[in-house]
Amino acid sequence: xxxxxxxxxxxxASGRSLLxxxxxxxxxxxxxxxxxxxxxxxxMTSLKSQQETFVTSGWSxxxxxxxxxxxxxxxxxFWTYLRNSVFVLVLSIVLIIxxxxxxxxxxxxxxxxxxxPLFGLIVAGMIVPIHITLIPIYxxxxxxxxxxxxxxxxxPYVATALPVSIFILTEFMRQIPKELEEAAKLDGCGTFxxxxxxxxxxxxxxxxxxxxxxxxxxxxEFIFAYVLTSTPAYRxxxxxxxxxxxxxxxxxxxxxxVVTLTSLPLIVAYAFGQERIVKGMMAGALKG
Amino acid sequence: xxxxxxRNIQKTFGKDTQVIKDVNLDIADGEFCVFLGPSGCGKSTLxxxxxxxxDVTAGELRIGxxxxxxxxxxxxxxxxxxxxxxLYPHMSVYENMAFGLRQAKVDKAEIDLRVREAAQILQLDPxxxxxxxxxxxxxxxxxxxxxxxxxxxxxxxxxEPLSNLDAALRVHMRAEISRLHKKFNHASAIYVTHDxxxxxxxxxxxxxxxxxxxMSKYGSVAQIGTPMDLYHRPSNRFVAExxxxxxxxxxxxxxxxxxxxxLTLRLMSGETLNVPFLDRGIKTxxxxxxxxxxxxxxxxxxxxxDCRLTRPVRQVERFGEYSYVYLNGDSSDTxxxxxxxxxxxxxxxxxxxxxxxxxxxxxxxxxxxxxRIGAANSSR
Numbered sequence: 001x002x003x004x005x006x007x008x009x010x011x012x013a014s015g016r017s018l019l020x021x022x023x024x025x026x027x028x029x030x031x032x033x034x035x036x037x038x039x040x041x042x043x044m045t046s047l048k049s050q051q052e053t054f055v056t057s058g059w060s061x062x063x064x065x066x067x068x069x070x071x072x073x074x075x076x077x078f079w080t081y082l083r084n085s086v087f088v089l090v091l092s093i094v095l096i097i098x099x100x101x102x103x104x105x106x107x108x109x110x111x112x113x114x115x116x117p118l119f120g121l122i123v124a125g126m127i128v129p130i131h132i133t134l135i136p137i138y139x140x141x142x143x144x145x146x147x148x149x150x151x152x153x154x155x156p157y158v159a160t161a162l163p164v165s166i167f168i169l170t171e172f173m174r175q176i177p178k179e180l181e182e183a184a185k186l187d188g189c190g191t192f193x194x195x196x197x198x199x200x201x202x203x204x205x206x207x208x209x210x211x212x213x214x215x216x217x218x219x220x221e222f223i224f225a226y227v228l229t230s231t232p233a234y235r236x237x238x239x240x241x242x243x244x245x246x247x248x249x250x251x252x253x254x255x256x257x258v259v260t261l262t263s264l265p266l267i268v269a270y271a272f273g274q275e276r277i278v279k280g281m282m283a284g285a286l287k288g
Numbered sequence: 289x290x291x292x293x294x295r296n297i298q299k300t301f302g303k304d305t306q307v308i309k310d311v312n313l314d315i316a317d318g319e320f321c322v323f324l325g326p327s328g329c330g331k332s333t334l335x336x337x338x339x340x341x342x343d344v345t346a347g348e349l350r351i352g353x354x355x356x357x358x359x360x361x362x363x364x365x366x367x368x369x370x371x372x373x374x375l376y377p378h379m380s381v382y383e384n385m386a387f388g389l390r391q392a393k394v395d396k397a398e399i400d401l402r403v404r405e406a407a408q409i410l411q412l413d414p415x416x417x418x419x420x421x422x423x424x425x426x427x428x429x430x431x432x433x434x435x436x437x438x439x440x441x442x443x444x445x446x447x448e449p450l451s452n453l454d455a456a457l458r459v460h461m462r463a464e465i466s467r468l469h470k471k472f473n474h475a476s477a478i479y480v481t482h483d484x485x486x487x488x489x490x491x492x493x494x495x496x497x498x499x500x501x502x503m504s505k506y507g508s509v510a511q512i513g514t515p516m517d518l519y520h521r522p523s524n525r526f527v528a529e530x531x532x533x534x535x536x537x538x539x540x541x542x543x544x545x546x547x548x549x550x551l552t553l554r555l556m557s558g559e560t561l562n563v564p565f566l567d568r569g570i571k572t573x574x575x576x577x578x579x580x581x582x583x584x585x586x587x588x589x590x591x592x593x594d595c596r597l598t599r600p601v602r603q604v605e606r607f608g609e610y611s612y613v614y615l616n617g618d619s620s621d622t623x624x625x626x627x628x629x630x631x632x633x634x635x636x637x638x639x640x641x642x643x644x645x646x647x648x649x650x651x652x653x654x655x656x657x658x659x660r661i662g663a664a665n666s667s668r
Contacts, residue, residue: 182336182339186366
């Protein structure tokens with residue numbers, strides 16, 4: 001009897017394991033297709049001439065490797081857009097990290113009356129769609145004289161990134177043992193000293209996560225850049241596609257060339273930083 | 289002067305969760321004081337109050353005769369060794385040890401000298417450039433101690449520093465800490481532990497703390513004294529029960545009579561015995577508790593005139609050098625006797641155990657020790 005039960009349960013277990021062995025690779029391949037096929041399509045199309053895109057199937061391979069689109073994009077305003085993007089991104093990320101890490105330390109470690117309500121309010125900021133803030137931000141930017149300047153985008157970028165950044169870093173800093181803070185206090189650190197000399201260095205993985213996560217979002221950000229800048233000299237990379245978009249026609253291969261070039265830095269950053277992103281996102285989920 | 293004085297110290301969390309009540313304590317210059325007690329008795333909280341990382345709700349704390357209640361931790365000239373070591377993971381052993389001195393803006397050459405000197409004492413020289421994650425538990429503990437030593441504090445505070453180490457390393461580090469304290473004998477030390485062996489082995493003075501309703505009723509401190517004081521002259525039943533392994537045997541008894549030479553007690557089993565204690569005004573017939581430590585009992589023949597108890601043996605545990613004999617108690621409790629390893633007792637046979645009345649303890653209904661004839665009266 002017992003052997004029947006054992007063999008029955010082992011059959012069920014092997015059935016489950018077979019299902020897992022088949023299902024997981026199938027789902028994995030499906031997800032790989034979802035994420036890589038658009039990129040393959042974009043890259044292939046960027047290597048076609050405009051004429052070729054009209055006469056061949058969208059998924060056909062380029063008849064020859066045609067780098068004319070790349071030359072056209074690189075010889076146009078691309079470098080100006082790139083410079084603007086890098087400027088806006090670096091300044092925004094620095095501000096996001098400085099402000100969010102200080103706020104996170106306060107929420108994670110300091111005892112004050114409105115700690116929990118304030119943290120709740122900031123986290124609630126994550127659910128506000130940025131599109132409903134567009135008009136007020138546009139009016140505010142114009143009124144303070146920042147419209148169509150290199151600094152127009154930095155305020156909104158930092159503000160919209162803070163809730164999720166504070167959330168990630170607060171959870172990260174809560175995992176840092178309290179004894180380290182106490183040891184630092186006994187060693188002579190004040191509140192800022194504890195933050196600067198102990199918490200900030202120990203939050204490296206969390207800070208990287210915040211930097212990479214926001215970096216990806218801001219690098220691709222389109223709508224604020226579109227609304228708050230108008231001169232090509234101050235526009236960022238996602239707006240470079242407008243150079244190849246006319247009122248009556250679009251140069252699809254050139255637009256996709258811009259998209260390919262814009263994606264390249266992100267792909268490189270993700271390739272090197274993915275471990276940190278995953279680590280940061282998982283911080284606190286498992287007992288260390 | 290690095291004496292420490294605590295006067296009427298209280299600690300309450302929130303509105304009404306009291307964890308420390310009425311602690312009055314003096315720790316002399318260079319003294320090694322151990323806070324001992326069960327979980328939740330507030331021994332770590334009391335230590336953290338001395339360190340300055342926990343506020344004092346009421347009372348006065350003085351270090352070196354200076355009031356410290358409002359002085360921040362960094363300015364109290366204390367160094368603490370944490371249970372979890374609390375080494376900064378992003379700093380090397382050298383940087384960990386130098387951190388406090390750098391905060392105090394000590395000259396670079398002086399920092400180097402002091403770190404290397406401490407490293408030499410603790411045999412950490414080859415590990416100075418390593419990160420804490422590359423060290424074993426014992427090495428981390430030594431770094432934590434080194435970090436405390438380099439600052440030349442007035443007071444060393446140890447919060448269960450050995451509880452994460454294995455048994456052999458604990459014994460080694462216990463001796464090491466005692467040795468270091470003697471070497472730096474200008475500084476007082478407070479050591480928190482729940483391990484009575486550590487407390488007995490290391491302390492000049494033990495402060496035994498209690499928790500729960502007894503704390504609310506009588507205050508946090510159960511007894512303060514030298515290890516031998518607490519072991520031989522417990523002032524109440526809690527202290528008698530907490531110190532000693534196996535714990536003290538307790539037998540219910542009633543007072544049959546009181547003379548100048550002592551009390552006559554009648555046990556529940558009908559045996560009577562004379563013990564050298566004063567009745568402190570307790571009337572004849574009142575119930576008291578007789579306490580005898582397992583190591584103070586020895587096998588005797590059934591017709592010996594000594595004080596003796598004869599009970600059926602329930603179980604025998606043999607450890608070679610000695611054996612524990614478990615006997616039926618008068619109530620549901622078991623009596624334990626620690627006897628020589630070559631004493632053979634068999635389960636279910638009756639065994640007679642003698643004891644010296646001088647080694648007995650008698651507690652009143654409240655659990656207070658009755659005064660021993662010829663000894664100074666101990667108070668609660």
